[in-house]
Amino acid sequence: AASAAARLDLDGNPIAPLTICMIGAGGFIGSHLCEKLMAETAHVVYAVDVYCDKIRHLVDPAPPHLHGRISFHRLNIKNDSRLEGLIKMADLTINLAAICTPADYNTRPLDTIYSNFIDALPVVKYCSENNKRLIHFSTCEVYGKTIGSFLPTDHPLRKEPEFYVLKEDESPCIFGPIVKQRWSYACAKQLIERLIFAEGAENGLEFTIVRPFNWIGPRMDFIPGVDGPSEGVPRVLACFSNNLLRREPLKLVDGGQSQRTFVYIKDAIEAVHLMIENPARANGQIFNVGNPNNEVTVRELAEMMTEVYANVSGEPPLDEPMIDVSSKQFYGEGYDDSDKRIPDMTIINKQLGWNPKTPLKDLLETTLTYQHKTYKEAIKRQMSQASAS
Numbered sequence: 001a002a003s004a005a006a007r008l009d010l011d012g013n014p015i016a017p018l019t020i021c022m023i024g025a026g027g028f029i030g031s032h033l034c035e036k037l038m039a040e041t042a043h044v045v046y047a048v049d050v051y052c053d054k055i056r057h058l059v060d061p062a063p064p065h066l067h068g069r070i071s072f073h074r075l076n077i078k079n080d081s082r083l084e085g086l087i088k089m090a091d092l093t094i095n096l097a098a099i100c101t102p103a104d105y106n107t108r109p110l111d112t113i114y115s116n117f118i119d120a121l122p123v124v125k126y127c128s129e130n131n132k133r134l135i136h137f138s139t140c141e142v143y144g145k146t147i148g149s150f151l152p153t154d155h156p157l158r159k160e161p162e163f164y165v166l167k168e169d170e171s172p173c174i175f176g177p178i179v180k181q182r183w184s185y186a187c188a189k190q191l192i193e194r195l196i197f198a199e200g201a202e203n204g205l206e207f208t209i210v211r212p213f214n215w216i217g218p219r220m221d222f223i224p225g226v227d228g229p230s231e232g233v234p235r236v237l238a239c240f241s242n243n244l245l246r247r248e249p250l251k252l253v254d255g256g257q258s259q260r261t262f263v264y265i266k267d268a269i270e271a272v273h274l275m276i277e278n279p280a281r282a283n284g285q286i287f288n289v290g291n292p293n294n295e296v297t298v299r300e301l302a303e304m305m306t307e308v309y310a311n312v313s314g315e316p317p318l319d320e321p322m323i324d325v326s327s328k329q330f331y332g333e334g335y336d337d338s339d340k341r342i343p344d345m346t347i348i349n350k351q352l353g354w355n356p357k358t359p360l361k362d363l364l365e366t367t368l369t370y371q372h373k374t375y376k377e378a379i380k381r382q383m384s385q386a387s388a389s
């Protein structure tokens, strides 16, 4: 810890140990951020969440070398008066809590809007009133659809970066109609961003807004029927992992033509770490965090995951590794999609000198190795029980 305390920030100043109130610390991103802060810094973390399965190794109980460094606070921020006290005791609050799986946006739009806007309000208010710094997690989905998506498919302007690259301070937010309830999430996130920005402008709140672009890696979401509900629909990495583990075809929604850029969770966490320790460079900023070099269509992702999983598991791929499903069948009424997501990296690069490192192939190898090790036996047992009964 002594050497950690002597670490320097990007401007050469020693980094003082911070107390951090991390809300949503038990989720995918939170679990990696807790690990990083425990391993490489001297900061103290109040880990707030309704569950702690993904950080059990850090908090239940905390291993002796982390004594006094991390504590778990099981509370629902919707209705718990302890929240304000924790924010007051901390130097910095990081809010990760949200409903953030697309299958919920059109089927549970009220919960989605409450979670992403209403429930985040008190966090912003307590930070503003108590002059505490806030790092709030928004989403790349606030950009919605690209400008180019409204041009005919073969229009040459679609190839021009101005028609698709997403820039924090220039690109518009383009959502579909209200009946497309998919956009309930993006719209709630946009409004909380505007509110935080306004608190900064009118009341001097020190804030940083993070827009993650498809961060993926170990511990993302759940495998349906193993550590989550069997009818649950997680994000694409977990959906495809589940299909591969069960030797079922991967389902391509509406042809799998949408494009995404995937960034390795450990690269992305480096960016958050820099924001935490360089407030002068991060305050007042909105940051895209993604990997523009890792772009694939969903179909290409499915092909890559199939190939990588075959290598990792030693099981040959199915004869028909993929099938098409309509979004209505897969997600129900009101689904819509973002067509393409290339993050502009100018701002984060200039402010924090951050660049993503890991190519898609490498991060899929690491992640699918983890999925295979973590889940294969449980799935085998479950499938043999099901066929026996």
Ligand code: NAD
Residues within 6 Å of the ligand: 023, 024, 025, 026, 027, 028, 029, 030, 048, 049, 050, 051, 075, 076, 077, 078, 095, 096, 097, 098, 099, 100, 115, 119, 137, 138, 139, 140, 141, 211, 212, 213, 214, 215, 216, 221
């Ligand atoms: P996650 O679902 O794994 O983590 C969210 C955590 O918040 C969960 O552990 C959940 O239990 C907790 N939580 C939710 N509501 C709560 C409440 N009322 N009280 C206490 N805890 C609550 O998701 P994640 O991928 O770790 O995402 C974290 C944040 O990043 C979210 O705000 C999400 O919108 C944003 N984000 C993530 C990605 C990504 O690529 N993973 C992309 C875009 C945006």
Ligand code: UDP
Residues within 6 Å of the ligand: 101, 102, 141, 214, 234, 235, 236, 237, 239, 240, 251, 252, 253, 254, 256, 258, 260, 298, 337, 338
């Ligand atoms: N998708 C798919 N099959 C699945 C799960 C998702 O084709 O089993 C598609 C989904 O329609 C979207 C993309 O994969 O185009 C990424 O979905 P994800 O849930 O990860 O979240 P998003 O990037 O849309 O926020």
